[in-house]
Amino acid sequence: GENVEQHPSTLSVQEGDSAVIKCTYSDSASNYFPWYKQELGKGPQLIIDIRSNVGEKKDQRIAVTLNKTAKHFSLHITETQPEDSAVYFCAASFRGGSQGNLIFGKGTKLSVKP
């Protein structure tokens, strides 16, 4: 079936450094790619998303890039802060079949050390 691979599974950075999380997807028809942040004990919260007609999108310290040819997309966080520590999930849209609509990666636990 369709899947989304996410790397790394854990990432530790010093405060102020940049963090990069990468995802690859298998369905060439996927056209929507959201990123979610999940803090301990809470539900996932959308932080940024990108659609297939755009190659890059930025929102303050967060950016997402998309390479449709290679079928991968990445999350970039600059000037990391301790409050960025959380689990981050990528997802890709999937049309049809029994797997529903969004396929999620398995998550990246980001730790930002002060």
Added chain:
Amino acid sequence: NAGVTQTPKFRVLKTGQSMTLLCAQDMNHEYMYWYRQDPGMGLRLIHYSVGEGTTAKGEVPDGYNVSRLKKQNFLLGLESAAPSQTSVYFCASSLGLAGGPWTDTQYFGPGTRLTVL
């Protein structure tokens, strides 16, 4: 706006017992979803609904049933709970764009932690 709310927050069941998880949203969203989250597995779709009175199966529907009698509510039922259903359950909703649920921004509730002994 409360957004997406889930009831209860925690529950412990014995094998074979039944229960219903309630999800409510006050954003007038058309689409609603139920996911389960297990360690190292990410989020997996159980069932979803594209409107009042409709339901559809997701990736892992076995052992669960759902109902969407009112637009704002989406119920997830476990008829005979099994230890394999121990998980954290998340409900989500989205506006309902013309492109379908696969291109829609989803908003998640806080989750229900279920343990089946």
